Amino acid sequence: MKTLTLAAAALALTAGLSSAQTIRMGTEGAYPPYNFIDDATGQVTGFEIELGNALCERAGLECTWVRNDWDSIIPNLVSGNYDTIMAGMNINEDRKQVIQFTQPYTPPMPSAYAALSPDVDVENGVVAAQTNTIQAGHVAQTGATLLEFPTPDETIAAVRNGEADAVFADKDFLAPIVAESNGQLVWVEGFDTVPMGEGIGMGLRQSDNELRETFDAQITAMKEDGSLNELIRKWFGEDALVFE
Amino acid sequence: MFSYCSDPSQLEGLVWMSCYLTSGTHLLFYASFGTVFLLLALTAPAALALGYAGALASRSQIAPLRWFGKTYTSMVRGIPDILFFLFVPIALDQGLEWVRHQFLCDSGTPVRQGNDFVVCPAAKLPLNNAAEWVHNTYNLTLAIIAFAVVFGAFAANVLYGAMQAVPRAQLETAEAYGMTPRQVMRRILVPQMWIYALPGLSNLWMILIKATPLLFILGIEDVVYWARELGGAKTSAFSYPHPDWRLYYFLALLVFYLLMTAISERVLARVTRRLSRGQATLGGEALRREAAA
Numbered sequence: 102m103k104t105l106t107l108a109a110a111a112l113a114l115t116a117g118l119s120s121a122q123t124i125r126m127g128t129e130g131a132y133p134p135y136n137f138i139d140d141a142t143g144q145v146t147g148f149e150i151e152l153g154n155a156l157c158e159r160a161g162l163e164c165t166w167v168r169n170d171w172d173s174i175i176p177n178l179v180s181g182n183y184d185t186i187m188a189g190m191n192i193n194e195d196r197k198q199v200i201q202f203t204q205p206y207t208p209p210m211p212s213a214y215a216a217l218s219p220d221v222d223v224e225n226g227v228v229a230a231q232t233n234t235i236q237a238g239h240v241a242q243t244g245a246t247l248l249e250f251p252t253p254d255e256t257i258a259a260v261r262n263g264e265a266d267a268v269f270a271d272k273d274f275l276a277p278i279v280a281e282s283n284g285q286l287v288w289v290e291g292f293d294t295v296p297m298g299e300g301i302g303m304g305l306r307q308s309d310n311e312l313r314e315t316f317d318a319q320i321t322a323m324k325e326d327g328s329l330n331e332l333i334r335k336w337f338g339e340d341a342l343v344f345e
Numbered sequence: 346m347f348s349y350c351s352d353p354s355q356l357e358g359l360v361w362m363s364c365y366l367t368s369g370t371h372l373l374f375y376a377s378f379g380t381v382f383l384l385l386a387l388t389a390p391a392a393l394a395l396g397y398a399g400a401l402a403s404r405s406q407i408a409p410l411r412w413f414g415k416t417y418t419s420m421v422r423g424i425p426d427i428l429f430f431l432f433v434p435i436a437l438d439q440g441l442e443w444v445r446h447q448f449l450c451d452s453g454t455p456v457r458q459g460n461d462f463v464v465c466p467a468a469k470l471p472l473n474n475a476a477e478w479v480h481n482t483y484n485l486t487l488a489i490i491a492f493a494v495v496f497g498a499f500a501a502n503v504l505y506g507a508m509q510a511v512p513r514a515q516l517e518t519a520e521a522y523g524m525t526p527r528q529v530m531r532r533i534l535v536p537q538m539w540i541y542a543l544p545g546l547s548n549l550w551m552i553l554i555k556a557t558p559l560l561f562i563l564g565i566e567d568v569v570y571w572a573r574e575l576g577g578a579k580t581s582a583f584s585y586p587h588p589d590w591r592l593y594y595f596l597a598l599l600v601f602y603l604l605m606t607a608i609s610e611r612v613l614a615r616v617t618r619r620l621s622r623g624q625a626t627l628g629g630e631a632l633r634r635e636a637a638a
């Protein structure tokens with residue numbers, strides 16, 4: 102009887118512990134409007150931060166955000182520094198070898214080429230892209246010379262200072278930059294909407310099935326009640342691609 | 346920070362700049378200079394202590410201790426710093442978590458599951474629900490250990506050389522007075538060796554200052570991280586949009602590091618003068634002449 106009560110007490114204690122666990126959400130914090138550092142407060146903000154917080158709230162989880170460089174964002178997830186990745190990461194086969202994804206929380210977002218003039222030859226020129234992105238993979242497969250950078254911001258700077266002929270990235274990331282460049286940056290003709298990837302998903306460790314199921318269920322719920330589409334429109338504009 | 350900063354889009358010129366330079370991200374940038382100072386303040390004594398222990402071990406009469414000292418200095422000095430900085434924190438972190446996993450969890454579950462390194466929540470270091478500053482302190486501590494191990498090996502070699510450089514005549518005289526080896530060491534060798542060690546140690550200090558941006562590689566948000574982050578072009582998604590200003594931020598860092606090394610050089614010159622007093626060296630001789638004149 103005594104051992105039984107002890108066991109029960111231990112169980113209650115550990116159960117209490119596990120439910121109080123904080124989920125650490127990894128993000129890059131350098132990819133507006135997906136995720137970036139709010140310069141007024143110094144905290145991360147953006148589409149994915151708001152979505153992640155909403156998902157956590159619905160699932161009754163306590164979540165904190167952790168910034169990590171894009172380069173090491175997958176290795177540090179796998180070694181347990183944080184539990185999820187929400188960093189504009191497209192779901193693809195190569196990444197699925199190492200981590201697992203929830204269902205996509207955005208429709209497949211198009212990518213685009215931006216350059217100093219609309220007639221740049223993006224299939225034979227020099228194209229800048231961020232390291233380890235599906236865009237970098239795509240450029241490597243075309244005849245273009247790939248110029249990789251660790252941060253998205255540096256890919257834009259490379260085009261501005263003439264180091265690269267064009268930059269290839271998510272269109273939603275490039276759109277505000279092109280719009281606010283006073284005509285310096287323009288879309289490359291015929292390459293302003295390139296379909297890419299399966300959509301952006303939340304990355305998790307392959308052994309974390311329980312957590313994936315939790316977030317998957319909440320994403321489904323947010324898709325069904327339209328709140329996910331609302332968030333997408335808020336951050337990417339009224340004519341953004343949304344779920345049916 | 347200031348009350349008039351609530352709507353930065355309405356501001357212009359100097360007022361805008363005063364708000365910009367006191368924004369949340371800039372305050373974090375300024376705080377990251379503190380991280381650099383903290384790293385220097387803790388690494389330098391730790392590396393010196395490790396170096397002293399390493400030098401003593403290398404001179405030891407006990408063979409295994411001597412082998413350990415020699416292996417430590419030659420191995421660490423032979424491996425690229427960056428490799429060590431990448432290796433030590435990961436190895437320490439996973440090693441500690443593995444040990445905790447064995448004691449705090451049902452050790453039935455393997456730590457390695459496919460690609461994943463998984464320990465139970467109770468074995469996490471720091472715990473998942475620990476405050477952010479605990480995580481930051483933990484990461485910085487791992488970095489300081491890595492720095493101390495690397496710079497300790499160099500310091501060990503410098504101190505070992507300095508101990509060899511103390512004139513044999515000084516030690517013989519002490520022995521003639523009947524001092525035990527331990528007394529010779531404490532009263533004659535150690536007080537005299539510092540002047541020989543100083544050029545090497547001051548070099549190490551300069552290299553340590555210049556090596557602090559390696560924190561960036563360890564994922565710690567140091568001055569370089571913030572300079573790159575703040576300098577990058579900002580669209581109107583941000584409160585303070587601006588074009589690519591990385592040049593100015595890196596320029597500021599350049600000035601900061603130059604100032605740091607310039608101040609260090611002055612301090613080290615004074616220390617050299619202080620330590621030369623009464624020594625059987627050229628510097629000591631010069632001081633004697635100065636005093637006599």
